[in-house]
Amino acid sequence: MADVKVLVVDDSLTMRVLISGALERIKGVAVVGAADGAAEARAMVEQYRPEVMTLDVEMPGMSGLDYLAEIMETRPMPVIMFSTRTAAGAAESVEALRLGAIDCFPKPKVAVQSELDAIINKLGKRIKSARNADLKRRIGGAPGHARKAPPPAMNWNGRILAIGADAANTQALFDLFQSFPANCPPTLVVQQMSPGLLTPMIDQLRDQIAPKVVEAADGMKVEQGTIYFAPQSETHMVVDTWPEGRIRLLAREPVAGERPSISLLFASVAKAAGANGLGVLLALDDEDGAAGLRAMLAGGAYAIGRTGTDFSLSKGMVSQPVAGDAISANVLKLCGK
Structure with a gap:
C-alpha cells in the first residue's frame, strides 16, 4: 500500500x-x-x-x-x-x-x-x-451549540445500551445523543481519548442534548434517561446485573492496551442482560472493541458495527452492520417497543 x-x-x-x-x-x-x-x-x-x-x-x-x-x-x-x-x-x-x-x-x-x-x-x-475514517460533510457550516428541541419521549423496552468509541467518533456521538429523547435507554460509554478531554466533552453534551450526562462512579445505579461515561482513570467500567444494575469500576490491567476497555464493558452487559443488551461499536480500528462484539454475540446480546469495518456478519462479530448516518434510528428502534 x-x-x-x-x-x-x-x-x-x-x-x-x-x-x-x-x-x-x-x-x-x-x-x-x-x-x-x-x-x-x-x-x-x-x-x-x-x-x-x-x-x-x-x-x-x-x-x-x-x-x-x-x-x-x-x-x-x-x-x-x-x-x-x-x-x-x-x-x-x-x-x-x-x-x-x-x-x-x-x-x-x-x-x-x-x-x-x-x-x-x-x-x-x-x-x-x-x-x-467515517467523514461526514457538514452542509451550511459547523453546527451550532444551541440545544435543539428534544425528541419525543420513547416507549423503552428494557434494553441497556453500551457504546464503544474513540476520539474519531466524537462527532458521531454528538449526532447520536442529539437524537436521544430525555428518557433514552440507559447508556454506558467507553470512549478512548486523550487525557483531560472527558470533562469538557461532558460539559458540551450537557448543553446540547436532552438526556442527563455523567461521569460514572463506582456503585452508581444505571437508570433510564442517563448517559454514563467511563472515567479516564486506572479502572475499567462494567455493569454488575440487569435490570436494577449498578456500575462497577475495576482496577485491572489494560485490555488490548486500553483502560477503560470497551470489551470488558460489552462482556459485562452481555453477561448481565443477555438479549436485553445492545452493543454499538463506532471505532473503526479498535482491537479491544472487536473482541467486545464477539462477547456480545456469545452472551446472546445484539451487536451493531458500522459498515466499512471488518466487523462483518461472516466473521460472526455483529448482528447487523449499519451505515454511520443510520445508527441513531436503528438504536432507538432496537430499544423501543
Whole structure:
C-alpha cells in the first residue's frame, strides 16, 4: 500500500519542521507539504492532494477551528489537531473533535524532539487508520451549540445500551445523543481519548442534548434517561446485573492496551442482560472493541458495527452492520417497543 500523504499546517516554522521531521520517521507516512496557515494550506491541498492533515488549533488570522469547519463543509478529510495542554486547550480540542477531527494531540510545551517522541507511535497509528475514517460533510457550516428541541419521549423496552468509541467518533456521538429523547435507554460509554478531554466533552453534551450526562462512579445505579461515561482513570467500567444494575469500576490491567476497555464493558452487559443488551461499536480500528462484539454475540446480546469495518456478519462479530448516518434510528428502534 502506498504511503499516507500528510500535510502539516502550523503558523510556527519551528513546529512545522519538528512535526514534519517526526512524521517522516514513521514508516508508511509521507509529508507532502508544510503550510503556515489556512491560505497556504488551501493551495497545497489542491496541489498535493493530501490524505490526512495535521492542524494547529491556535493560529493567527483564521484559527485552526475555523479552518477545520471549512474543511468539513467543503472538502472533508481526516484532520488531526494539535492543541495546548490547558483548560482552554482541552475545550478547544473537544470542539475540534465535535467538528469532525479524528484526534487531538497535545502540542509540545517546548520545541524539542523528545516531546513528540512520547506520542509518535499513537500518532502514526492514527494517521495510517485515517483512510477508514467515517467523514461526514457538514452542509451550511459547523453546527451550532444551541440545544435543539428534544425528541419525543420513547416507549423503552428494557434494553441497556453500551457504546464503544474513540476520539474519531466524537462527532458521531454528538449526532447520536442529539437524537436521544430525555428518557433514552440507559447508556454506558467507553470512549478512548486523550487525557483531560472527558470533562469538557461532558460539559458540551450537557448543553446540547436532552438526556442527563455523567461521569460514572463506582456503585452508581444505571437508570433510564442517563448517559454514563467511563472515567479516564486506572479502572475499567462494567455493569454488575440487569435490570436494577449498578456500575462497577475495576482496577485491572489494560485490555488490548486500553483502560477503560470497551470489551470488558460489552462482556459485562452481555453477561448481565443477555438479549436485553445492545452493543454499538463506532471505532473503526479498535482491537479491544472487536473482541467486545464477539462477547456480545456469545452472551446472546445484539451487536451493531458500522459498515466499512471488518466487523462483518461472516466473521460472526455483529448482528447487523449499519451505515454511520443510520445508527441513531436503528438504536432507538432496537430499544423501543
